[in-house]
Amino acid sequence: MRKDDEIDRRALKLAPKDPGLYKRCGCTEIGANGRRRELGMRCPKLVKLQFDAAGQLKMDDKGRALWDWDGKHGLWAFQIDVAAPRGSGKDRQRIRKGGFASKTEAKNERAKIEAQGSSAKTRRVGATTLTTEDALTAWLKTRKVRKNTLVSYTGHVDNYLIPHLGKIKWRELSVDDVAEMFRAIEERNEEIQASLKINPRGKRHGNLTKAQKAAGATRELRRIAGAPTLQRIRATARKAYNDAMRAGTVPGPNPFALVELASGAAPRPKLWTPDLEAKWRKTGEVPQSNMIWRPDHVGAYLDFVAEEVAGEHEEPVYYDILDLASFTGLRRGELCGLRWDEDVNVDEGYLDVQVQLTYTLGVVEEGPVKSDAGQRRVPLDPEAVASLRRLRKRQSEARLAFGAGWVNSGRVFCRVDGSWVNPDRFYDAHVRMVRKAGLPPVSIHGLRRGAGSMAIASGKSVKAASSLLGHANEKVTEDHYVALADEMLREVTSAVRATIPRRGTGQVM
Template identity: 30%
Template structure:
């Protein structure tokens, strides 16, 4: 450990023969030998522990207004170093932080911040955990995590992080190790692509059912590791200072915006089988075709509600009657059915914005009233076999719908209607686009969709329906008074 005795000094910027006088300037003291209160500035210096490479260094700050301020500054540096006690590693890290703050002319760390950041004054674990041990500890401590989010984190950890970096001790984890995780993912993707393109049936069969890991999923995997490492950095008993996941570069992942199935896009799809975007939306006419076909299915009311009001699949499947206030023409979204593998659980929406009230138009309210009458008839017909789940949309015996079964039903109805493909979530996108195209204020649309911000709503739903875009184009062109059959002359 370094000798941390410090000293204060006073100096000025005066020069003699182009040389700075510094502390030797005679004006710094009055004739009686006391310090001048109007000339010069105070400073301090404290010997710091040597760097990790063994170089000597000092904590030195100048430009202070009084000797008392200089004494307090030197004492604060010594108090920071004293936190390390006999731990040379902590002392070096604290000295690094002091030196960095002085170089940047920033405030020194507080004692509390130093304890938190460097584990100073706290006993570091005798055995530093491996990455896998820490990830398990980190996940187990998140007691209030939503079940779907926990499952997602666990998948990232089990399938991608642990096989590559799980064995590495946490304090020895480097950026290169984390990069290897994503190199392995890309190698796996390349293998799947090669096998899919192979002429060998056995090679194609070997990857059947295997999915490519998308760029978006890679970003989520990195976010999981980054969150776990941030927690480790905040722990005083772990000697972790750098979040290796934060420095790994991944390809950008722009948000996929909905694209409308225009006649030209439908024609191209019929000819080539290629879908223009991962997120497609029907035009109002196509949505009407779907709903006319869906009227022949007993669950027409559910698809009508999703198409008109943009409920998520889980919100519609898990909607209870007590939150469906047909007299008020309103629905209170408080629950959703979440599919975990094949298991289905009921949970609250992910965010506070997701817990919202949706106003129903008169037509949708009437559709739900008709459905309630139909469901009551099914309840009477089922008798003792009726399962009283209290849900709005059920099977004929009152039992809950499985979200995946609803998706399959949607695709079957859409195919029977001869429509180009969209996902069930595409009905929600379509409802949002319809509202915006109809001139509904974006704040209202955002609130009814359950988005946290209007910026997200605007950024996602940039697409407009062709007739709306054509009307806007014609209105813009009409502002330019061109003469019929001629070109406007430059004035």
């Protein structure tokens, strides 16, 4: 077909152009019924065919004519598919708008509808280019959560979700994609474990050469992502995808909810029994991370801390914090956050847990406690009240000694100059003192679990222990915070045996 041939352009198969963008005009023709009608986008003047130097019509590999829009004829228009109104019984509806002088104007107007997201009920907008990286980055900007929660979300997105899934289109994510990500993370865990045997000092990050540092390279994360971490990564991604499903920008079901992972649930806490302690002293083996001290361990530890403070090897307030933590089970952030004026009543003998201090991104901040159940009143025994009175007197003397240099933080537990206690530095001091005391390792949260266990061991109900610890329900206390000593269980088995009637001694002669 040559350029000078008579060509019926409407009969040609034309190669496709930009999907959803087209031109139309106001030209008319006489129809079969004798009436004049508008040609719209069927007008042949809108199309300018492409010919080669020899005058032959150019074709693509599928036999379709190559062409361009005529820049001097017609106006630009667009079409877009959006979700149909609720109750219409339809999956989608098509929106068309025209009258734009340029292609750019039409594209910009269509982009406005795409950007409206849930307000425009966009479900099927053709071939969307939104990647998982774009979607998760945008999602993080909309989160109105606590700062440390946002830091956790960001770490999951930056360190795991984007590196493994970032280039995949958000609405095309599959269960296989997600499962492959977790498989790759577990493979990386094995590599990190092997490398730590060679370089145990680089636990968090890989080391960089001077040339890499000069080039601006960042250190590779070398932290092992265990089963609990994988569950938290999945929870972050599942939340982001659920939000997108509610906005109508991705289809269901949620691929992150369908992938199978190990539960990641922590084992029930375990007591440092004499046999486990003897094995630890011989091999250094710690049975699990959530170990609990026996009462004699707690007493020995507090005595050691008192000696460290008396010898001015540690902050004096550390003893006061640990002493209160040992029998109330307050979290370290709650302990550091206690305020004299708002939270403590020494005359009535109680304290109200209302705020906590957290250390996030290098800054200590005050915030609400972990949950609504965490807001609680803790009655104090006379010895605790007397201890708080002595502490307040000691702080008054320090305020006079420091004069203008005193920092009026208003905290019950503060440093010698009155400033806040950094919860993370307090934790580090605890780890240091436990090691120095030669005791089997237990975290500060282990002291909290120990308080719950000792409450049960002293004959108090699980409900009472749950209220003391500020748990939403008793099951959390029973499953994750209570470890019973063998002596208590031995009493139970003895009591059960005593209820069984026997004719004789029960001994085989």
